Amino acid sequence: TLAPRDFSREPIAPALQPWVDRNFPAPARMYKLDGNVTISALINPDGGASDVRVENVDPSGRGFGEACTRSILQGPAWQPKLNRDGRPLPARVTYTCRFRLSEKEKASSTPSEGAGANRVWTHSAE
Numbered sequence: 718t719l720a721p722r723d724f725s726r727e728p729i730a731p732a733l734q735p736w737v738d739r740n741f742p743a744p745a746r747m748y749k750l751d752g753n754v755t756i757s758a759l760i761n762p763d764g765g766a767s768d769v770r771v772e773n774v775d776p777s778g779r780g781f782g783e784a785c786t787r788s789i790l791q792g793p794a795w796q797p798k799l800n801r802d803g804r805p806l807p808a809r810v811t812y813t814c815r816f817r818l819s820e821k822e823k824a825s826s827t828p829s830e831g832a833g834a835n836r837v838w839t840h841s842a843e
Contacts, residue, residue, distance in 0.1 A: 724803035728760045728810050729796035736788040737814045742780030745816065749823050752776060752816040754785035762805035764794030772811070785814035 745752060753775050759768040766789045771782040789812065798808035 723801050724799055725801045726796075726799045728798045728808050730810070730812060731793040731795055733788055733792045733812075733814070736792040737785065737816060740784040740788045740791075741816055741818075742784045745779040745781060746818065746822070748779070749818060750776060750779055751818060752779060752781035754781045754814045754816075755811060756785055756789060756814070757809055757811050758789055760795045760797055760808050760810055762797050762807055764797050764805075766790055766792075766795065781814070781816055784816070788814055 742752075753773075754771060755773040757770045757772055758766045760766055769786045769789050771786060774782045795810075797805040800806055
């Protein structure tokens with residue numbers, strides 16, 4: 718007789734970096750900022766993510782949290798957690814989105830902050 722086998726496994730993340738890159742926040746790109754976001758999400762038995770919660774954002778206020786959440790929800794399915802019999806189960810995971818600009822993007826010129834903000838407009842009436 719064969720010994721019983723354990724088919725259990727923890728959830729496995731898909732290749733999410735293309736979605737993270739695609740969702741890079743425009744304000745952060747404009748100011749040449751990289752960022753990291755840690756989320757927790759429920760991975761359902763079908764591999765879909767739900768109940769995404771932003772746990773940590775660095776730097777905050779630049780759209781990284783929303784971009785990471787969108788990447789997790791729009792990205793490909795995860796391989797769900799399996800019990801000993803190989804049946805999929807829901808499981809909460811922690812995942813970190815890493816937003817990085819390429820060296821080329823970092824080297825390109827940046828538009829001046831608030832273009833036109835430093836101009837003094839004058840008008841003379843004749």
